[in-house]
Amino acid sequence: MTSSPPQGSSESAPASEAEAAGPVTINIEWLSDCAGCHVAIVDLHEKILTVLDAVQLGRCPVLTDIKDYPRAKVGLVSGAIRTEHDRHAAQAMRQSCDVIVAWGTCAVYGGIAGAGVLHTPQELFDAVYRHNKTTAGDRVPDREVSPLEATVSPLDSVIDVDLYLPGCPPHPTFILEALLTLVEGRPPKATKESVCARCLRQMTKSEVTEVRPYSQGVADPDRCFLSQGYLCLGSVTLDRCLAPCPRNGVPCTGCAGATMQILTEPNRDLRTELAERMSRLTQIPREEIVRRVEFGAKTHYAYTMATSMVGEKPTFLIRQWLADSDAEAENA
Numbered sequence: 124m125t126s127s128p129p130q131g132s133s134e135s136a137p138a139s140e141a142e143a144a145g146p147v148t149i150n151i152e153w154l155s156d157c158a159g160c161h162v163a164i165v166d167l168h169e170k171i172l173t174v175l176d177a178v179q180l181g182r183c184p185v186l187t188d189i190k191d192y193p194r195a196k197v198g199l200v201s202g203a204i205r206t207e208h209d210r211h212a213a214q215a216m217r218q219s220c221d222v223i224v225a226w227g228t229c230a231v232y233g234g235i236a237g238a239g240v241l242h243t244p245q246e247l248f249d250a251v252y253r254h255n256k257t258t259a260g261d262r263v264p265d266r267e268v269s270p271l272e273a274t275v276s277p278l279d280s281v282i283d284v285d286l287y288l289p290g291c292p293p294h295p296t297f298i299l300e301a302l303l304t305l306v307e308g309r310p311p312k313a314t315k316e317s318v319c320a321r322c323l324r325q326m327t328k329s330e331v332t333e334v335r336p337y338s339q340g341v342a343d344p345d346r347c348f349l350s351q352g353y354l355c356l357g358s359v360t361l362d363r364c365l366a367p368c369p370r371n372g373v374p375c376t377g378c379a380g381a382t383m384q385i386l387t388e389p390n391r392d393l394r395t396e397l398a399e400r401m402s403r404l405t406q407i408p409r410e411e412i413v414r415r416v417e418f419g420a421k422t423h424y425a426y427t428m429a430t431s432m433v434g435e436k437p438t439f440l441i442r443q444w445l446a447d448s449d450a451e452a453e454n455a
């Protein structure tokens with residue numbers, strides 16, 4: 124086994140200790156998700172060799188045909204709790220594994236499946252099966268599929284979670300660091316910086332007076348999107364990705380979840396924090412920016428609305444914002 128730390132890290136446990144303990148047994152499970160977190164492991168490319176000899180895979184739906192849950196030291200769980208099957212699978216993973224890692228934004232915060240919290244299962248069935256022009260017939264599948272739960276929940280609302288690795292999917296650098304952490308039995312190294320810390324764009328004051336849709340104009344590649352009137356969630360999003368989007372001309376949509384300050388302080392909110400910063404950089408009134416974030420709330424809170432850390436904030440009034448947005452559209 125090679126136990127080299129990832130690039131840029133400065134500490135690691137002695138390789139001999141980890142080697143002496145034998146391979147780390149791992150179970151992997153996916154709940155309601157898109158499988159992107161599993162594919163992200165492949166994105167490690169040759170770096171996967173760094174840990175491959177040190178682990179032994181048990182259950183892993185994409186690689187092994189093991190149907191039960193053998194005892195394992197580590198359990199990686201991706202996806203949100205959306206169905207009864209998800210709940211049972213999560214509980215089986217907890218019982219079989221010593222350490223559970225919530226793997227990816229769906230497991231940590233509910234992820235994009237979390238938008239289901241805004242609708243009842245009945246409304247979802249109506250939209251997808253009963254009143255959908257692309258679906259033949261109007262029968263809702265009820266055989267060989269697990270019933271939906273009443274709502275969508277992150278993993279730690281059902282079982283205890285030991286480690287969290289957000290990202291949609293997590294970036295290979297952080298996946299490797301997580302795997303090495305587990306293999307070497309050392310505490311994880313993780314910063315609390317926002318995406319802005321890795322972005323190369325400069326925040327400068329501008330005379331911009333309006334929030335602009337992403338499709339309008341061509342953004343200056345060297346200036347912060349906020350300075351140019353485009354909404355970018357980089358300053359309110361935890362860096363678990365090394366800022367690939369703003370580095371490649373696309374504003375951050377917050378897929379790794381909010382910064383710890385926003386998540387843990389009840390009255391701090393993504394939309395007001397963003398509006399404070401953007402209104403200082405531009406001539407756009409703070410209230411107008413808040414309103415634009417609220418009207419696009421399904422997008423701006425897409426990854427985190429299912430977690431109680433966001434969904435139960437006194438400032439999170441998404442149903443009211445969406446109703447206001449609909450009313451404004453009708454009156455336009």
Ligand code: SF4
Binds near residue numbers: 157161229234
């Ligand atoms: S976090 Fe993103 S990539 Fe991972 S399963 Fe969920 S939607 Fe897919």
Ligand code: SF4
Binds near residue numbers: 357
């Ligand atoms: S707000 Fe977006 S564009 Fe501006 S510095 Fe942060 S990540 Fe970069």
Ligand code: SF4
Binds near residue numbers: 357364367376378379
């Ligand atoms: S820059 Fe933002 S949207 Fe892009 S991967 Fe990172 S957190 Fe996700």
